[in-house]
Amino acid sequence: MAEPELQPFWERHDDPVTVAVSDVHVRYRVASTDRSRKATSRPARIANRLLGREPVEIVRALAGISLVARAGESVGLVGLNGSGKSTLLRIIAGLETPMRGEVLASSTPVLLGVNAALLPELSGAQNVHLGCLAMGMSPAEARAALPEIVALADIGRAIHLPMKTYSSGMGARLRFAIAVAADPHILLIDEALATGDAAFRERSEQKMDELRSHAGTVFLVSHAAKTVEEECTRALWLHKGRLVLDGPAFEVAQKYRWWAWNLAKGETDKAAGLLEDAFRSGHDTQVHFPDPLPVKGPPRHARRT
Numbered sequence: 001m002a003e004p005e006l007q008p009f010w011e012r013h014d015d016p017v018t019v020a021v022s023d024v025h026v027r028y029r030v031a032s033t034d035r036s037r038k039a040t041s042r043p044a045r046i047a048n049r050l051l052g053r054e055p056v057e058i059v060r061a062l063a064g065i066s067l068v069a070r071a072g073e074s075v076g077l078v079g080l081n082g083s084g085k086s087t088l089l090r091i092i093a094g095l096e097t098p099m100r101g102e103v104l105a106s107s108t109p110v111l112l113g114v115n116a117a118l119l120p121e122l123s124g125a126q127n128v129h130l131g132c133l134a135m136g137m138s139p140a141e142a143r144a145a146l147p148e149i150v151a152l153a154d155i156g157r158a159i160h161l162p163m164k165t166y167s168s169g170m171g172a173r174l175r176f177a178i179a180v181a182a183d184p185h186i187l188l189i190d191e192a193l194a195t196g197d198a199a200f201r202e203r204s205e206q207k208m209d210e211l212r213s214h215a216g217t218v219f220l221v222s223h224a225a226k227t228v229e230e231e232c233t234r235a236l237w238l239h240k241g242r243l244v245l246d247g248p249a250f251e252v253a254q255k256y257r258w259w260a261w262n263l264a265k266g267e268t269d270k271a272a273g274l275l276e277d278a279f280r281s282g283h284d285t286q287v288h289f290p291d292p293l294p295v296k297g298p299p300r301h302a303r304r305t
């Protein structure tokens with residue numbers, strides 16, 4: 001009897017897939033000033049010394065991440081500093097190529113980062129225009145979008161002043177307002193909301209809900225697990241480049257907070273146990289892309305070279 005054909009993962013659900021990440025690995029080679037590193041082999045250390053080269057360290061930023069995100073989801077990313085959250089957003093955005101693995105995205109994701117490329121010498125309004133053009137709007141569309149962006153950012157007269165004079169909160173508000181103006185289907189937000197005040201957070205939350213209701217997907221990196229708990233439907237907990245848990249935002253954020261609290265209080269054994277339990281309880285998501293992809297699947301976005 002013929003094997004039943006497995007239904008591809010993007011057709012197994014009512015809500016369409018917007019982002020699929022399959023076994024993504026990212027490593028960086030970084031010059032180090034530590035000449036005593038045991039990780040460097042002896043011949044390499046001798047060669048480095050003879051050639052006057054700085055030792056190189058390999059940083060493993062992501063180690064086998066797989067996930068599938070769907071329209072209507074807002075996915076929060078939590079984890080300690082250096083756990084790989086921003087790297088994962090850059091990979092999903094297609095700004096970096098993974099060493100291994102690949103990403104499919106149904107449309108071009110818009111990454112809103114703390115360092116989004118706006119020009120500090122230009123005024124907020126001029127940056128709005130440039131930002132809109134960079135997201136693919138025509139000059140007329142960019143002009144038409146200005147009032148709504150200015151209203152959402154709500155930074156008053158400062159909109160006419162150079163961006164280099166802005167506080168970090170004012171810059172974050174403007175970047176957020178620019179990014180959502182294009183009504184992207186996939187919006188990636190890296191901590192931009194953290195510096196906003198309560199009123200701005202309320203408005204940005206509304207905007208994210210609006211975006212999700214238009215069949216969009218939002219990814220949100222935040223150090224505040226509470227923000228993820230309140231603003232996301234689903235959360236990913238990353239640790240040292242690995243996915244610890246992927247599930248409902250409330251559940252994941254609560255477990256992450258309890259673990260982080262124990263770690264901060266010096267309860268290292270308890271924290272280690274909680275981390276192990278969390279790893280064990282998270283099911284190991286595997287995402288396989290057929291090669292070549294059927295025409296009906298989402299377009300291939302980022303892949304190893």
Ligand SMILES: Nc1ncnc2c1ncn2[C@@H]1O[C@H](COP(=O)(O)OP(=O)(O)OP(=O)(O)O)[C@@H](O)[C@H]1O
Pocket residue numbers: 028029030059060061079080081082083084085086087088
């Ligand atoms: N361009 C880069 N070159 C070298 N190493 C990098 C680079 N970008 C990130 N890393 C390293 O990759 C790891 C993951 O970094 P990443 O910025 O993704 O973590 P994060 O969870 O976003 O951290 P944070 O919460 O501090 O913003 C870290 O060890 C970091 O030092």
